[in-house]
Amino acid sequence: MRFTQSSRERLALLMPAALLLGVVVVIPIGRLVLLSFERTELNTGLGSRFAGLAMHARLWQDGRWWGSLGNTLVFTLGSVGIEMLLGVTFAVLLDQSFPGRRWARAIVLVPWALPTAVMALAWGWIFNDSFGVLNDLLTRAGLLHGPVAWLGRPGTAMAAMVVADVWKTTPFVALVVLAGLQGIPRSTLDAARIDGATPSQLLWRVVLPLIRPACLVALAFRVAQGFGAFDLPYVMTGGGPGGSTETVSLYAYRSFYRYLDFGYGAATAVEGAGMALLLFAAILWLSSRAREAV
Amino acid sequence: MRTSPAGNGRSFANLVLAIALAVAGWNRFAAASRRHAETAVIRVMVPASERPFWRPIAERFARTHPGARVELVEGAESTDLREDLYTASLLARDPTFDLVYMDVTWTAKFAAAGWLRPLDRLFTAAECESLLPVALAAGRYSGRLYRIPVRTDVGVLYCRRDLLEAARLPAPQTMDQLFATAKRLQSPPLRWGFVWQGKQYEGLVCNYLELLSGCGGFWVDPETQEVGLDRPEARRALSFMVRCLAADGISPPGATTYQEEESRRLFQDGRAVFLRNWPYVWSLAQAGDSPVRDRIDVVPMVHEPGRRGWSTLGGWGLGLSSYSRHPGLAADLVRIVISLEGQRWLCARTGFAPARREAYRDPELLAANPFLVRIGALHQHALARPTIPRYDMASDILQRHLSAALTGGETVSGALAAAAQETRRVLGPRVPGR
Numbered sequence: 139m140r141f142t143q144s145s146r147e148r149l150a151l152l153m154p155a156a157l158l159l160g161v162v163v164v165i166p167i168g169r170l171v172l173l174s175f176e177r178t179e180l181n182t183g184l185g186s187r188f189a190g191l192a193m194h195a196r197l198w199q200d201g202r203w204w205g206s207l208g209n210t211l212v213f214t215l216g217s218v219g220i221e222m223l224l225g226v227t228f229a230v231l232l233d234q235s236f237p238g239r240r241w242a243r244a245i246v247l248v249p250w251a252l253p254t255a256v257m258a259l260a261w262g263w264i265f266n267d268s269f270g271v272l273n274d275l276l277t278r279a280g281l282l283h284g285p286v287a288w289l290g291r292p293g294t295a296m297a298a299m300v301v302a303d304v305w306k307t308t309p310f311v312a313l314v315v316l317a318g319l320q321g322i323p324r325s326t327l328d329a330a331r332i333d334g335a336t337p338s339q340l341l342w343r344v345v346l347p348l349i350r351p352a353c354l355v356a357l358a359f360r361v362a363q364g365f366g367a368f369d370l371p372y373v374m375t376g377g378g379p380g381g382s383t384e385t386v387s388l389y390a391y392r393s394f395y396r397y398l399d400f401g402y403g404a405a406t407a408v409e410g411a412g413m414a415l416l417l418f419a420a421i422l423w424l425s426s427r428a429r430e431a432v
Numbered sequence: 433m434r435t436s437p438a439g440n441g442r443s444f445a446n447l448v449l450a451i452a453l454a455v456a457g458w459n460r461f462a463a464a465s466r467r468h469a470e471t472a473v474i475r476v477m478v479p480a481s482e483r484p485f486w487r488p489i490a491e492r493f494a495r496t497h498p499g500a501r502v503e504l505v506e507g508a509e510s511t512d513l514r515e516d517l518y519t520a521s522l523l524a525r526d527p528t529f530d531l532v533y534m535d536v537t538w539t540a541k542f543a544a545a546g547w548l549r550p551l552d553r554l555f556t557a558a559e560c561e562s563l564l565p566v567a568l569a570a571g572r573y574s575g576r577l578y579r580i581p582v583r584t585d586v587g588v589l590y591c592r593r594d595l596l597e598a599a600r601l602p603a604p605q606t607m608d609q610l611f612a613t614a615k616r617l618q619s620p621p622l623r624w625g626f627v628w629q630g631k632q633y634e635g636l637v638c639n640y641l642e643l644l645s646g647c648g649g650f651w652v653d654p655e656t657q658e659v660g661l662d663r664p665e666a667r668r669a670l671s672f673m674v675r676c677l678a679a680d681g682i683s684p685p686g687a688t689t690y691q692e693e694e695s696r697r698l699f700q701d702g703r704a705v706f707l708r709n710w711p712y713v714w715s716l717a718q719a720g721d722s723p724v725r726d727r728i729d730v731v732p733m734v735h736e737p738g739r740r741g742w743s744t745l746g747g748w749g750l751g752l753s754s755y756s757r758h759p760g761l762a763a764d765l766v767r768i769v770i771s772l773e774g775q776r777w778l779c780a781r782t783g784f785a786p787a788r789r790e791a792y793r794d795p796e797l798l799a800a801n802p803f804l805v806r807i808g809a810l811h812q813h814a815l816a817r818p819t820i821p822r823y824d825m826a827s828d829i830l831q832r833h834l835s836a837a838l839t840g841g842e843t844v845s846g847a848l849a850a851a852a853q854e855t856r857r858v859l860g861p862r863v864p865g866r
Contacts, residue, residue: 180821183546267686285621287686291839378632380836395516396824
């Protein structure tokens with residue numbers, strides 16, 4: 139290949155992409171970080187003053203922030219953990235050849251295509267104590283003797299949110315992992331079989347290590363989205379009962395839009411994003427250690 | 433791509449030129465559209481479902497103000513989403529919306545942020561006096577008027593008249609009477625005694641405030657910033673809610689997840705004896721296909737013996753944006769909305785409760801909605817939520833702790849003590865005197 143362009147032209151060709159990224163990503167993030175060092179006063183017509191680390195210090199003393207961080211962690215780990223397990227299982231199943239495979243692949247994707255807000259509303263009614271399908275089914279099956287308000291208790295409300303999220307986003311994990319599976323060359327699998335690998339050895343020693351990159355991509359997306367969960371708690375529980383399902387994003391949104399406390403909302407968003415990065419780094423570290431241990 | 437470097441350079445220059453031309457063209461286009469827009473347009477965003485009822489108001493305005501017109505922007509049905517849209521627009525000092533169609537709780541925040549013009553000079557004392565005093569007062573912040581009420585809402589207690597009559601029981605007045613009557617007439621889970629709104633959201637605060645006042649207590653005094661949540665009255669009010677939800681109580685466990693609609697459906701399906709809700713339920717429950725049609729009644733909310741029942745005041749009003757280019761015309765539009773005719777257009781077919789006092793005696797409105805007579809009487813004891821700039825924060829604190837107490841996460845006294853302490857921290861030091 140010959141490179142005839144001068145470096146100036148190469149730069150010129152990169153400019154549109156760089157400009158776009160700069161305008162829609164770098165500048166807003168920089169603005170947000172700067173905003174987290176300011177204090178906004180509602181009483182003085184929303185004037186802003188530099189406040190150093192005051193908003194971050196306030197955050198660290200705020201029980202509601204720690205509560206929402208804990209809720210977000212529980213939600214993310216719970217939903218992403220189950221989604222990865224189910225997603226990989228579905229992907230392996232959908233990779234087999236069976237009659238109607240195309241239909242099965244299309245159908246599995248349906249939940250992923252629904253808007254979260256619509257889905258959250260529907261799940262809210264499913265978990266309703268008087269009109270809900272879940273209580274009706276469980277009562278008919280003889281497992282329940284009175285209506286249960288699933289969204290009315292902290293533990294079950296969180297579990298209900300995890301169930302709704304798993305239903306919606308397992309297809310995404312399955313899709314990404316399926317793409318990874320289809321990237322495995324037939325020859326590799328044939329070679330392993332010729333060497334006498336049993337089906338379970340084939341799965342654990344050959345297939346799973348080979349789709350690890352695809353799994354990590356799915357994991358990265360899911361952790362980022364799980365940590366940023368907003369629409370599901372906003373519609374399904376409003377953060378209740380007693381604040382037990384309020385996520386970091388919901389708290390940041392309320393600080394921004396409801397309290398007009400921009401500096402504080404920015405601090406919440408910045409630290410929340412930092413925590414999400416930390417969580418993802420921890421997961422990467424754990425998974426690489428686990429691989430070395432195998 | 434393998435073109436010559438010179439060719440690349442020329443096409444790059446062409447690209448820059450094209451962009452420059454496009455920018456210049458846009459500028460001319462923008463200038464032209466500015467000239468075109470010189471007929472004044474007054475914009476206000478209303479929920480999409482209300483737009484048809486605002487249209488005659490807009491038509492009247494266009495007839496009486498040649499060269500000006502009203503644009504009714506269709507907004508989301510959800511109050512929170514419309515508040516977000518207005519907030520984003522006002523934050524950017526954008527003149528798009530001349531009038532802000534505001535919930536009763538937005539006044540202090542929007543006024544403190546500097547987004548609203550004071551209306552005292554634009555409206556005469558006579559115009560203000562034509563409106564319900566409690567609704568008008570909810571539009572005042574630090575001594576000035578920022579919001580003209582156009583329709584109101586009051587919390588009421590619906591009951592099943594047929595069940596009460598069959599059991600020869602009177603409609604309850606006190607909390608204990610409500611509990612005893614509901615207990616006698618219920619047969620859960622097919623029919624519950626009392627349904628209300630217990631989800632962690634603004635409605636829970638409205639429900640609680642009515643009981644709190646019925647016990648003689650208060651939440652926040654907007655004048656002195658005093659907080660009354662850790663007083664015995666506040667504990668008695670919350671204890672009643674907890675008692676309703678107990679295993680031998682009168683409310684379904686799911687009441688802690690209900691908003692208005694969930695509770696209305698139970699009542700309208702004939703599955704509840706009493707319902708606390710807003711006036712909108714009446715026309716739905718009295719509709720032709722409703723199972724409880726002509727079997728319901730409405731009474732003031734219950735209270736402790738020796739006190740009176742209170743209704744939380746809700747409702748919608750109009751504020752004038754600080755960034756409006758036509759404040760005088762916008763104020764004229766408000767005048768049409770609060771005129772008797774405007775109130776008829778807005779309220780006759782919707783069942784909304786008008787803000788104009790005279791409207792409650794208007795034969796035309798009463799014929800369309802006989803229920804108005806009772807709603808009008810309830811305004812005597814309507815309870816405004818505190819007009820403080822940090823209202824949302826105070827409300828969220830109360831919602832969280834009420835919800836935690838109702839779902840067993842906190843004790844009644846623990847929840848209220850924590851809520852009182854956090855509210856004091858948000859409001860800052862008390863204002864002495866008064």
